[in-house]
Amino acid sequence: MSDIPAVQEFAVADRDAGPYGITTGPDGALWLTFVHGGRIGRLTVDGGLTEYPLDSPSCRPAVITPGPDGALWFTRLADHRIGRVTVDGEAESFRPPTPDCGPYGITAGPDGALWFTQMNRDRIGRITTEGEFTEFVLPVTGAYPSAITTGPDGALWFTLNQAGAIGRITVEGSVDLHPLPTPDAAPVGITSDGTDLWFVEIAAGRLGRSSPAGRIEEFPLPDPASRPHALTTTGPGDCWITLWAAGRVAHRTPSGTLTEHALPTPSCEPHGITVGPDGALWVALETGAVARVAP
Numbered sequence: 001m002s003d004i005p006a007v008q009e010f011a012v013a014d015r016d017a018g019p020y021g022i023t024t025g026p027d028g029a030l031w032l033t034f035v036h037g038g039r040i041g042r043l044t045v046d047g048g049l050t051e052y053p054l055d056s057p058s059c060r061p062a063v064i065t066p067g068p069d070g071a072l073w074f075t076r077l078a079d080h081r082i083g084r085v086t087v088d089g090e091a092e093s094f095r096p097p098t099p100d101c102g103p104y105g106i107t108a109g110p111d112g113a114l115w116f117t118q119m120n121r122d123r124i125g126r127i128t129t130e131g132e133f134t135e136f137v138l139p140v141t142g143a144y145p146s147a148i149t150t151g152p153d154g155a156l157w158f159t160l161n162q163a164g165a166i167g168r169i170t171v172e173g174s175v176d177l178h179p180l181p182t183p184d185a186a187p188v189g190i191t192s193d194g195t196d197l198w199f200v201e202i203a204a205g206r207l208g209r210s211s212p213a214g215r216i217e218e219f220p221l222p223d224p225a226s227r228p229h230a231l232t233t234t235g236p237g238d239c240w241i242t243l244w245a246a247g248r249v250a251h252r253t254p255s256g257t258l259t260e261h262a263l264p265t266p267s268c269e270p271h272g273i274t275v276g277p278d279g280a281l282w283v284a285l286e287t288g289a290v291a292r293v294a295p
Contacts, residue, residue: 008292010047010049010292012290017036017288018288019035019285019289020033023065025042025066025087026087029277030045030282032272032284035077040074040085054076059077059078061075062075063106063147065106067129068108076103080101080102081094098123101125105145105190111171113127113129114127122141122145123135123136124158136175138167142163144161146159146188147190149192152212153212154171157192158190164179164183164184166199181218185204185208186203187200188200193233200231202229204218206218207219207221207231207258221260225245226246228250230272232273237253237255239252244270246260247263247267249263263291268285270286271283
């Protein structure tokens with residue numbers, strides 16, 4: 001275990017605002033959600049912040065992703081809506097057909113639409129950039145579908161937090177579920193490195209890999225109680241992971257080496273992570289900051 005020498009923190013909010021999701025926008029800036037503050041932030045790589053309040057301070061914006069239309073799309077967990085904000089800060093939102101659905105994960109799909117999970121209703125949703133919805137019911141109940149990503153096979157892959165599985169859905173709506181080897185692992189974050197799917201198991205303290213055919217491997221993290229939450233990739237087999245309970249990030253190299261790295265502020269609650277426009281890793285810290293980690 002070693003410290004990362006090149007880490008910067010940028011204060012972006014008070015502790016009550018909760019920076020949570022983060023992504024790189026089409027404008028070369030970082031975009032983040034303030035899950036407890038009801039607003040979206042735009043952060044430049046030199047630390048300049050612009051905030052855009054949403055129409056509901058209590059809507060709990062969570063995960064954010066760039067859309068195919070040049071805007072940013074995000075889930076609103078508390079008022080069960082899908083939000084959209086342009087790079088100029090103009091925001092709107094759309095209500096899915098199923099009430100109280102608990103949208104959480106969201107990603108741009110290969111079909112030019114946005115795909116999202118509905119944690120409360122065991123569904124996967126699809127929204128076009130014009131705001132038209134389609135919903136797909138999963139063949140399982142109480143599964144708590146969480147994060148979602150586009151896979152290397154042109155399908156959407158998602159975690160089933162309470163079912164101990166990862167799922168795959170085609171753009172036509174065909175679903176396959178792949179149980180995890182470790183019971184009660186509670187998978188959350190998922191991403192693709194262009195070859196495989198990578199995911200984290202928050203309850204088991206493990207990193208997982210799945211081939212597009214559904215062959216799953218698991219790798220224990222150095223600290224099994226670290227509560228891994230989200231992850232991103234910088235190349236095949238090269239993963240960076242947020243460790244929510246430990247206030248750290250973990251790095252898995254293509255050769256399989258796993259190391260943990262401390263962030264400057266203890267108990268900073270790292271959540272979202274993304275590769276920034278400058279090639280560094282950017283991490284949303286729920287205690288009110290964003291960290292830049294130079295690999």
